[in-house]
Amino acid sequence: MKKLVLFFGLGLLFIGCQEKTSSAPFSIVCTTGMLADAVTNLLEGVDSVDIHALMGPGTDPHLYKASQSDVLALSRGDLIVYNGLHLEGKMQSLFEKLNQERVFAAAEQLPDSMLINASDYAQAHDPHVWFDLSLWSMVCQGLSQRLQEALPHAAKTIAKNEQSYQKDLEKAHSWALNKMSLIPEKQRVLVTAHDAFKYFGQAYKIEVRGLQGISTTAEFGLRDISDLAQFIKDRGIKAVFVESSVSPKAIEAVREAVLREGRNLELGGELYSDALGAADSEAGTFLGMFYKNVRTIESSLL
Numbered sequence: 001m002k003k004l005v006l007f008f009g010l011g012l013l014f015i016g017c018q019e020k021t022s023s024a025p026f027s028i029v030c031t032t033g034m035l036a037d038a039v040t041n042l043l044e045g046v047d048s049v050d051i052h053a054l055m056g057p058g059t060d061p062h063l064y065k066a067s068q069s070d071v072l073a074l075s076r077g078d079l080i081v082y083n084g085l086h087l088e089g090k091m092q093s094l095f096e097k098l099n100q101e102r103v104f105a106a107a108e109q110l111p112d113s114m115l116i117n118a119s120d121y122a123q124a125h126d127p128h129v130w131f132d133l134s135l136w137s138m139v140c141q142g143l144s145q146r147l148q149e150a151l152p153h154a155a156k157t158i159a160k161n162e163q164s165y166q167k168d169l170e171k172a173h174s175w176a177l178n179k180m181s182l183i184p185e186k187q188r189v190l191v192t193a194h195d196a197f198k199y200f201g202q203a204y205k206i207e208v209r210g211l212q213g214i215s216t217t218a219e220f221g222l223r224d225i226s227d228l229a230q231f232i233k234d235r236g237i238k239a240v241f242v243e244s245s246v247s248p249k250a251i252e253a254v255r256e257a258v259l260r261e262g263r264n265l266e267l268g269g270e271l272y273s274d275a276l277g278a279a280d281s282e283a284g285t286f287l288g289m290f291y292k293n294v295r296t297i298e299s300s301l302l
Ligand SMILES: [Zn+2]
Pocket: 062, 128, 194, 195, 196, 214, 215, 216, 273, 274
């Protein structure tokens, strides 16, 4: 079986090294599933495009290192779409080596004034912009324009798809605002492993606390755990959340610190922070992931 896999791997590499023919589909390589989902929605009904996400379900983009096949895909892609703002921190030098006309840093199109400063990195911004749907709608608008430039023959279809997708985003945005407003303000605190939800918190008016900073590469110590446990006790918080793309160990350590003092603290469930869920699950699309997260938060904190 291994030999067969190796044979297929080498075969793909060989195919990848062939000169592209004019009939080959327009290849779009996205880093995250969130971006690939946006591109898929914008290109619905457009023929001869190939959309590929490098990072699958449960993948942590902060720690992700490109494989050899990723490097090949990036070098062969007609358009490379990445989030930017240092989300894909370990791939940055790769993006810089590519022909910049083929590269699009989707979240870096947002004006600085709309971005949250990263408290743990000097002169950097929080990259998790997808959880404020009003910002993600602007990201999709920029992406739509870039795709229309790249595929002028499909520009009308892409513009029409964008209009329809923007309506879906608006609907989800209003729904989330309403859902979060149902949670009494004192209980409206989202405690997670890392600071992926600051934009979510700002947009939907929920206080957020992460054990690690905006990147999972940040270290945390016993002091951080005990500080967060104290905060949870002081505020009478009912539940904390694990993230699908981050080890649950950190948040479990916080929960144990609270439980040791005889206080109850629920695990509120799994939130999808930096990656989509499995393709055949509700969280397999970006909006599915967003709806699922909001319902998980609401049912645990209410
Ligand atoms: Zn993150």
